[in-house]
Amino acid sequence: MLKVIGLDKSYNRQKQSLKSVSFTAKPGEVTAIIGPSGAGKTTILRSVNQLIRDDAGQILLDDTDIRQAKPAELRQIRHHIGMIFQNYNLIGPLTALENVLHGRLGAKSTLAGILGLYSTAEKNEALELLKAVGLGDFALQRCDQLSGGQQQRVGIARALMQHPKMILCDEPIASLDPKSTKLVMDILRELAQSKQLIILINLHQLEIAQTYADHIVGINQGTIVYEGPQRALTPEKLQAIYRQAPTKEVSAHA
Numbered sequence: 001m002l003k004v005i006g007l008d009k010s011y012n013r014q015k016q017s018l019k020s021v022s023f024t025a026k027p028g029e030v031t032a033i034i035g036p037s038g039a040g041k042t043t044i045l046r047s048v049n050q051l052i053r054d055d056a057g058q059i060l061l062d063d064t065d066i067r068q069a070k071p072a073e074l075r076q077i078r079h080h081i082g083m084i085f086q087n088y089n090l091i092g093p094l095t096a097l098e099n100v101l102h103g104r105l106g107a108k109s110t111l112a113g114i115l116g117l118y119s120t121a122e123k124n125e126a127l128e129l130l131k132a133v134g135l136g137d138f139a140l141q142r143c144d145q146l147s148g149g150q151q152q153r154v155g156i157a158r159a160l161m162q163h164p165k166m167i168l169c170d171e172p173i174a175s176l177d178p179k180s181t182k183l184v185m186d187i188l189r190e191l192a193q194s195k196q197l198i199i200l201i202n203l204h205q206l207e208i209a210q211t212y213a214d215h216i217v218g219i220n221q222g223t224i225v226y227e228g229p230q231r232a233l234t235p236e237k238l239q240a241i242y243r244q245a246p247t248k249e250v251s252a253h254a
């Protein structure tokens, strides 16, 4: 279970980007963070694996406070947190199989990683994961020759190679067409259930969140304004989530 409690973050003195943000995300569920542009969705995701340092709060992954982890312990925790990005973050000239194997890098010594020393068992596992995301026939294809949807599925297989407890997905479908979006979201939902993963996902598209998420966290201007099951999202709650900040009135005499 991921429990975020009272998280604050200011990038500068002018503005607080997260204001006492609290929510939970359970294994076996897809939890979607939704809200307007600039609400704080990416800031939450980056705080959860401490890519950015926040100002206060607790981030408990199975009762370990990630914020309090020393560098070596943080590296250890991050081995078990997969990341999926909008722009896939694959190494284009390498094959799908090599990219998936990179998911094991965090668990290897630096030298074994640099030399690309992977065991037969690891290679077999990577191949099985590619098959599981429907890309068994593309294992030896360069990633920069794959479609966006295929690249994102390689990204999912790479995250699974880390044996994650949790996968963080930052706008994973923003660059995909509807067919690829459905494929990727179906895979993520199935993985949450079959592997009892915590899947925390930032989404711009409300209808995708409503179709695929079990649990919704709605944020507006750095404040959580809704947390609960997808089915309990009422039009009023949606209005609160997507409410625009009042614009400053411009004087007619200006």
Ligand SMILES: Nc1ncnc2c1ncn2[C@@H]1O[C@H](COP(=O)(O)OP(=O)(O)OP(=O)(O)O)[C@@H](O)[C@H]1O
Binding pocket: 011, 012, 017, 035, 036, 037, 038, 039, 040, 041, 042, 043, 044, 204
């Ligand atoms: N590196 C930064 N320096 C200063 N301010 C930042 C930085 N990153 C984000 N912010 C500010 O923090 C707030 C939250 O940004 P964040 O990117 O988390 O929102 P978001 O909900 O992910 O937006 P979007 O949907 O557009 O990606 C915004 O006001 C943004 O301008």
